[in-house]
Amino acid sequence: xxxxxxxxxxxxxxxxxxxxxxxxxxxxxxxxxxxxxxxxxxxxxxxxxxxxxxxxxxxxxxxxxxxxxxxxxxxxxxxxxxxxxxxxxxxxxxxxxxxxxxxxxxxxxxxxxxxxxxxxxxxxxxxxxxxxxxxxxxxxxxxxxxxxxxxxxxxxxxxxxxxxxxxxxxxxxxxxxxxxxxxxxxxxxxxxxxxxxxxxxxxxxxxxxxxxxxxxxxxxxxxxxxxxxxxxxxxxxxxxxxxxxxxxxxxxxxxxxxxxxxxxxxxxxxxxxxxxxxxxxxxxxxxxxxxx
Numbered sequence: 001x002x003x004x005x006x007x008x009x010x011x012x013x014x015x016x017x018x019x020x021x022x023x024x025x026x027x028x029x030x031x032x033x034x035x036x037x038x039x040x041x042x043x044x045x046x047x048x049x050x051x052x053x054x055x056x057x058x059x060x061x062x063x064x065x066x067x068x069x070x071x072x073x074x075x076x077x078x079x080x081x082x083x084x085x086x087x088x089x090x091x092x093x094x095x096x097x098x099x100x101x102x103x104x105x106x107x108x109x110x111x112x113x114x115x116x117x118x119x120x121x122x123x124x125x126x127x128x129x130x131x132x133x134x135x136x137x138x139x140x141x142x143x144x145x146x147x148x149x150x151x152x153x154x155x156x157x158x159x160x161x162x163x164x165x166x167x168x169x170x171x172x173x174x175x176x177x178x179x180x181x182x183x184x185x186x187x188x189x190x191x192x193x194x195x196x197x198x199x200x201x202x203x204x205x206x207x208x209x210x211x212x213x214x215x216x217x218x219x220x221x222x223x224x225x226x227x228x229x230x231x232x233x234x235x236x237x238x239x240x241x242x243x244x245x246x247x248x249x250x251x252x253x254x255x256x257x258x259x260x261x262x263x264x265x266x267x268x269x270x271x272x273x274x275x276x277x278x279x280x281x282x283x284x285x286x287x288x289x290x291x292x
Contacts, residue, residue, distance in 0.1 A: 004268030005063075005103070008249035009055040016063065017268045019289030021047035024061055024074070029251065029260050029273060031284045038078025039289075040065075048072065052103030052156065052247075056114060064101035064118065071104050071118055071131070084116070084135035093124050096137035100124075105159040117164060119157040127151035128166060130180065143175065145182035151175075155213075156247060160202035167197040169213060174200060174226065186226025190216040201250040201261060209261055211245040218242065219263055221276065232278040233263070240272070240280035 005016040012034060013027045025037025040048040040063055051064035060073045060081055070086040085098035092099055100121040108114040113133060120127045128141040128151060141164075143149040153170025164177040172195045175185045187195050188210065199211040206224030209232070219233040219242055233242045245265040252259070256276045264271045273281040 004246045004264040004271075005050055005053045006247040006249035006262055006264055006271070007053050007055045008251055008262065009059075011251070012055075013249065013262050013271075014053060014055055014061065015264065015271055015284065015288055016050050016053045017264075017288045018050045022050035022063055022065070023288035024053065024063070025288035026076070027284060029262070031273070031282060033286065035076065037288050038074065038076075040072070040074060040078065041080075042068070042072075042083070043080055051101040052105075052119070054104050054106045054116075056106055062104050062106065062116065064104040066101045069098045069101060071098070071101070071116060082133070084131060084133075085118075093126055095126050095140045096129070097126060098129075102154055103156045105157050105164070107159045107164075117157055117159055119154045119166070121154055123150050123152055125150050127154050128157065128164075139180060141177060141180055142182060144185070155198040156200065158200040158202055158208075160204055160252075163202060165200040165202060165208060167200050167210070169196045169198050172196060174208075174210065176226075184226075186222070188212075188220060188222060188226065188228050192216075198245060199247045201248045202252075203250060203259070204252040209248050209250055211242070211248040211263060213244050217244055217265070219245065219248065219261070219274065230276075230278065232261075232274055232276070233272075233280070237266070239283075240274075240278075242272070 007014045022040040026034040048065040049067035051066035054062045071084045073081040102121040103119040105117040106114045116131045126140045130138045155169040158165045166175040193215045196214040198213045201209040210220045217235040221230040242265045250261040271284040
């Protein structure tokens with residue numbers, strides 16, 4: 001079982017979980033399923049390992065398949081539309097190589113073909129790369145703006161407009177890119193131990209929700225400079241608390257009072273919905289994989 005992955009698009013929350021294969025199901029923000037969802041499998045019927053998911057403007061669902069090192073797109077009925085990557089390379093950390101996939105994000109506006117930002121885990125120079133939808137590598141982003149530096153343990157990448165937020169749990173930092181160039185990095189002070197950012201969700205106004213794991217499991221709201229504004233949820237197993245969160249997704253374009261954020265935690269076994277004031281609306285009753 002993986003930590004699970006979330007994506008919120010046009011008011012629909014897509015939840016991905018691993019249960020022998022990756023499963024995806026859409027919900028509204030009141031927790032009601034909007035369909036049966038589907039199990040992600042290759043055309044040959046092989047299982048996919050969920051490394052992260054993103055949803056395109058035509059409702060195509062992209063998943064980073066960590067089992068085959070491919071990025072796959074499915075329609076809402078589970079039919080595979082395209083698969084990118086998977087080719088063997090002599091060098092594990094070469095530009096254009098997909099290995100140890102942990103996440104995928106879509107960038108681009110409604111008037112142009114989207115690009116895919118694909119993240120790989122581990123200690124890698126080419127861990128954050130941009131591809132077009134044909135699989136051509138457009139760019140490999142430079143960690144810390146240094147062509148010789150390495151990313152260290154990327155967990156998730158989040159995109160909004162010109163901005164990318166890269167959560168490095170192992171390095172204990174969030175790197176921020178603007179127009180694909182390194183802009184700055186930040187760390188949030190924690191009471192004790194390490195800051196382990198595992199997911200980010202930009203609100204569109206500079207503020208960002210950060211999910212942290214480990215002994216300091218929490219849901220944090222930070223400003224555009226990475227300074228802590230509010231703790232929305234603290235570590236714990238009870239309602240309104242989080243333990244080892246795996247991803248966070250947020251509904252943007254609403255007032256702070258109306259805005260809602262979803263968090264998946266407990267190794268992908270729970271999805272809760274919060275307000276920006278830290279109030280928990282509740283949790284989804286039936287998750288993907290349980291009812292399929």
